[in-house]
Amino acid sequence: MADTPSEQAIQRALAADDPAALELLWQRYSGMLQAYLIGLTGSHTEGEDMLQELFVQIARRRHKLRAARNLQAYLFAMARNLARSFARRPARREQPVAPADLGLVPAPEAATANGAEMAAALARALGGLPPEQRTVVLLKVYRELTFEEIGTALAISPHTAASRYRYALGKLKQWMEGSSR
């Protein structure tokens, strides 16, 4: 993606207290943060709500962002803490656990009735994974991050990210084989 702003450009805008930093942050990180939040919550709707809340927090706490050594890791840590605080809210706890709605849609080349059905089945299978494995799959497959980048973002080693990914794929394969019988 040629139009993705660099981290240095974002840091410069933050240092100058320029509100344009918000647009730059959005362009660079909104997609991966959204996928991460969806992976943590297992819900597309909640992930989008949290993303909005996250950017409001970013605007309020921009002085902390300036001092961050690794901006991406800091943003993911903010997202993680936000998801935890959402999970602790009484209204959230009282809600019944909804079946996972990750918002997966068929790729344009597979946009058929069968494709939609497969996307729904895949979303259910992903919803059954533990959040730490689900987030790795979403970031790797749908945001094309490397294991190195995932490890940096989630504060884990690349090997841990890779092993979570392999475990997740193994479970998905089993689930798909079971559902196809």
Add this chain to the structure above:
Amino acid sequence: MKSESDLAATEARLHACVLPGPTPAAAAQTLAAARAAWTQPVAEPLLLAWRPCLLRLAAAAIVVACGLLANQLLIAPCRPQAVPAAVTNVASAVPGDPDASFGPRVLPAIATRLDAGELARQWRERQALIQQVPQTVVPAPFDHQTGLDPAPQPALARYPVRPLSEGVRA
């Protein structure tokens, strides 16, 4: 163990779907809310600016507190107990005491249980006891080295005087 081809097949099924990013409407709404938060005056928290100093101060306070605690728990119990003033002043507290070494001979453990008056009373009793010993002269044993009879000695010199501490304990 899953084979690479199995995992690749699962991966291919995952790639047959997409996870859409935030919609333009959601992006506009989010950025508007974030810009509104940005324009609100945010005073840099005082704690953040002073954080390095506060951290050092807290570390120093913890070190001092640990030192004081270690002193109370480990060092102070091993330190010799100071002799109470009543003991060091025993000699001067005894009226007419001719024995200057009386005070230092008193054990602190005994002195803590007895006051100076009690010690003085026991001292007087002991003196009276010594006075009652008959001043008879007893023959000294023959000195084989010199072949002479040594001069007779008063019985008092050989009188087995009980240590004061025994009398006090009794």
